[in-house]
Amino acid sequence: MKLFQTLINRRRFLQSSAAVGASAGAVATGITGLKGFSPVSEARAQAPRGETTITKNVCAQCPARCGIDVYTTDGRVHAIYGTSDNPISNGKLCPKGHLGSYFLYDPDRFKGPMKRTNPNKGRDEDPGFVPISWEEALDTVAERLNDLRRRGESHRFSMFYGRGWGSSDAGIQYPFGELYGTPNAAIGHSSMCADGSKKAKQATDGNSSYSSYDYRNANYLLIIGASFLEAFRPYNNVMQMWGHMRTKSPKTRVTTVDVRMSPTMAASDRALYIKPGTDGAFALAIAHVILTEGLWDREFVGDFTNPNRQFVGGRRIPANSFNEKWVHGLADWWNEELLERTPEWAEEITGINAEDIRRTAIEFGSTRPAVALFERGATGHSNGTYNGMAIHSLNALVGSLFAEGGIGYQVAPSYGALPVEVSDYMDDYAKNGAWKDQPRIDMKGTDRWPMVGNMMQECAINHLNADPYTLDTAMFYYTNPIWSAPNPQVWEEALKNVFIIDTSPFPGETAMYADIVLPDCTYLERTQDVPTYPFEGWPMAELRTPAVEPIHDTKMYGDVIIELGKRIDGPMGDYYRELGSVENYIRHLAAGFADDPGDNGVDGFESWKEKGVWYKKPYKWRQIRGEFYEWDGQRYSRQMSAEEVQEHLLKTPSGKFEVRSGFLEEHAAYIEEELGIPRERAGLVQWVAPVYTGGDGDLHFITPKTPLHAEGRGANIPQQMMVHQPIVGGRNTVYLEVHPETAKARGINNGDRVRISSDIGSIEAECRFVASHRPDTLVLPFEYGHWAQGRWAKGRGPGNSSEITANISDPISGLASYYTGKVKLERA
Structure with missing residues (x-):
């Protein structure tokens, strides 16, 4: 092989030398016009470009x-x-x-602060923006906030944010709310993102968080409703780990359960198509088989006091016959839920063949370490928290919690203290003002939404109904609810009479309603x-x-908050003057x-x-064969007490993984009222049927993210749109993916313009046949349908899928049910 390569290289060298020699000779003797030859210019060094x-x-x-x-x-x-x-x-x-x-x-970025001159707001209204100085912009906002505070109406100011990055942007909002005096600083977008998975974990293992994963050592992945190779966090690293898992020995086996043929499903060892919203039934059947086949991890879960006893389908066990270790309520779970949840039962609900469920369960239960992971494909429904709890319980049954090759949770960094304390700068109004008696505008923490983290999607309708009150002023950071919220038409109406401050660098839909634009820097310009x-x-x-x-004349959001804070009357201004700037803030963190x-x-x-x-x-911690240990600097050697496990890892009332959730039992009356579950069963991990929205629609409607989805800000990038939907050939648009039989039954041909309708509206799209999806499921990747956002985004592609998505949420987590809608399909 080396000899062959040498000969090839020598031949190319000789050919090249001959050509150069002939060309040089031709030029030297004045011979011109020889076919295939041209004069060679004198070689010149590239001009220096400057320091990189x-x-x-x-x-x-x-x-x-x-x-x-x-x-x-x-x-x-x-x-x-x-x-x-x-x-x-x-x-x-x-x-x-x-x-x-x-x-x-981006040529469409805001170049500096702007103020609105057109008092009318709407999709077809030109804001009439004119540039102003930062001093005028900040003074205008501060005077409005000071006036609200003087009138005792500071609660009518709200800060809304999407992606928060850290203490110096999202984190800086909360002290602002405390010092200024509003319960609405800040309301995050997590209820329109992925709160379902966090709440399912809080209910079972006490951690309201996304999980960390030890993919490098995992030998089995059961992926349910998560776009693992498209949008699962952290996406880039997930792809790296996929390569490792699929080439290591033993190779990590993967089963994917989803409603469509995703890239993850295509790359898996087993692909199981499931009816939307029935993921919990599938997981309960997996749990049933793991127990009846004796595949649970006895060192973590526990075991029967009588070694001859076993789980038998349809047969109850005595409550005191099972000696629990780190799982709480297993006997109750079996007796009151699992004993009848066979694969045959699940087949009728999910559409997955019973034998495939049984094979998957045996593989998952007999392969160590194994991980079950999920996202809003499973949780974006009215039953989302219970679906997530059922899936997460599989990790407990096979002992993957905090184990090598299993899952854990993120430890916070060792940040230093800030140079100021909020409590030292609170005046009497901040401590005891009337705002203290006001609920949040989204009603988080009230009888309406007692368990949620955020309910941003409720704010527009609550404002319109003056329930609990109307907003006067709202500030938006990294979020665009007029486009991304379910039923965003309500936001279009609600924000017409609210003073809007938008901080996006880009002219999104919410920015088109702004009275003042305080443009943020892009991430390449920020500290x-x-x-x-x-x-x-x-x-x-x-x-x-x-x-x-x-x-451009832009400021990082954290500095905008600090500069606003300096302009608020009272000791609050002193707090922010002492804080100084974001860089000073970060230097103290780094200390x-x-x-x-x-x-x-x-x-x-x-x-x-x-x-x-x-x-x-x-x-820092590791569970090894049913015992918990702490890292001592060289190995996991110091065994932890049950109290330490409860403090750091299993933060539930029992200090164990709870398949009878104490957290949910505290809200049993609410769960009974909202979901119809008897109070005595509210805490059990159980099957709850989804409630589909969409009126008399007959097709499920799914709006997944693709690898090129850039947090909703990629639609104005022409290079992005050309490769946004590569599998079905989407260029300059996004196609509606439809099973051919579904389309033909409606007289629709490949490439036809179609109308998708729910009970709140309709949008149009171009149809593209995809035979690998479920026939009863339509797929429209989420990215386009903008009426603002810039020259390339505006008016491109299909309609906005949010406009036919009802504003219905899981009562427990508050997660918007983006994946539970049903629609009609017809030719446009």
Whole structure:
């Protein structure tokens, strides 16, 4: 092989030499016009382009938080690569990670603060924006807030945010609310994102969080309703781990359960199509088989007091016959729920063949370590929390909680203290003002929504109904509910009579309603702390530093909040003057690293800026064969007490994984009223049928995210739209994916314009046949349908799927039921 390559290279060299020699000779003797030859210009060195700098930053196009190296030459960003020594990116990026410069140089960005001159608001109204100075913009907002406070109406000010990155943006909002005096600072978008999975875990293991995963050592993945190879966090690293899992020995076996043929399903060992919203029934049948086949992890779960006893379908066990270890309520769960939840029962509900359920259960139960993971494909329904609890319980049955190759939760970074304490700057109004008696505008924590984290999707209708009151002023950061909320038509109406402050760099739909625009920097222009989302569990915090100074007259959101705070009357202004700036804020956070240096030597702000990331491996705790241990610096050697396990890991009332949830039992009366579950059963992990929306629609409607979905901000990037939907050929648009038999039964041909209708509206799209989906399910990837957002986004593609999605939510988690709608399909 080497000899052959040498001969090839020598032949090419001789051919090249002959051609150059002939060309040079022709030029030297004045011979011209010889076919195939042309004069060769004198070689010249490339002109120097200027100094290139490499800045550490963090990608902001999804929640993954990949560390990036940003290359800037002559003051212009021209390349972005994954940071090689960042544990998430490892020198790699996903397809959209390289597009950051297009966000930075988007010609449709806001160039500076703006104020509205047209008092009318609506989809067809030109805001009449005119530029103003930052001083005028901030003074205008501050005077409005001061006036509300003087009138005792500060609760009518709300701050709404989407993707929060850390203490220096999302975190800085909460002290503002405390000092100013509003319960509505801040309301996050988590109820329109993925609160279902967090609430399912809070109900069972006491952690209201996403999970961290030890994919590197997992031998089985059961993926249910999660777009693992498209949008599961952290996406870039998930793809890296997929390559590792599928090539290591033993190879990680994968079963995917979903309603459509996704890239994850296509790459799996087994693909199981499930009826939308029935994931909990599938998981309960898996649990039934694990127990009846004796495959549960006895060292973690516990065992019968009589070794000859076993779980037999249809037969109850004595309550005191099972000796629980780290699972609470197993005997009740079996007797009151699982004993009849056979694969045959689940087949009737889910549409999955009973034998496939049984095979999957035996594989999952007999392969260690094994992980069941899920997202809003399973939880985006009225029964979402119970679906998630059933799936997560499988991790307990096979002993994967906090085990090698299993799941855990993220540990926070060792941040230092701020130079000021909120409590030292609270005046009497902040401590005892009338605002204290007001609920949040979304009614979180009231009898209406007692268990939720946020309910942003309720704010518009509550305002319109003046229930509990109307908003006067609202500020938006990283969220665009006029486009992304379910039934956003209500937001269009509600925000017409609210003073809107929008901070997006981009002219989205909510920004078109703004009275004042305070444009944020893009992520390549910001200084910002970025603690990781749940990744591998050990603490990690990244730092964004600007690759370039802001190219327009923009300010980082955290600095906007600080500057507003300085303008509020009373001691609140002193608090923010003392805080100073976001950089000062972050320097104090970084001071905590001096006493706890990172594995890469980061021990303060300057080294954090240089490296871009601080982290401490390994995960602090580990469950090994049913016992919990703490890392001592060399190994997991110090055994933890039950009290320590409850404090740090299993944070439930019992200190165990609860298949009879104490958290839900505290709200049993509410659950009975909302879901019709008898109070005595409210805490059980159980099957609850979904309630589908859409009136008399006969087809399920699913709106997944694709790998190119850039947090709703990618639609104005022309390079993104050309590859957004590669499987069905979407270029310049997004197709509605329809099973051919479903289309033909309605007289629809491939490529036809179609109308999709629910009981709240209709949109149009172009049809594309996909025979690998369920016939009763339509798929429309979520990204397009904008009437604003920029020249490439506006009016492109199908209608906005949110406009036919009813505003119905899971009563327990509050998660909007994006995947539970049913629609009609017809030719347009």
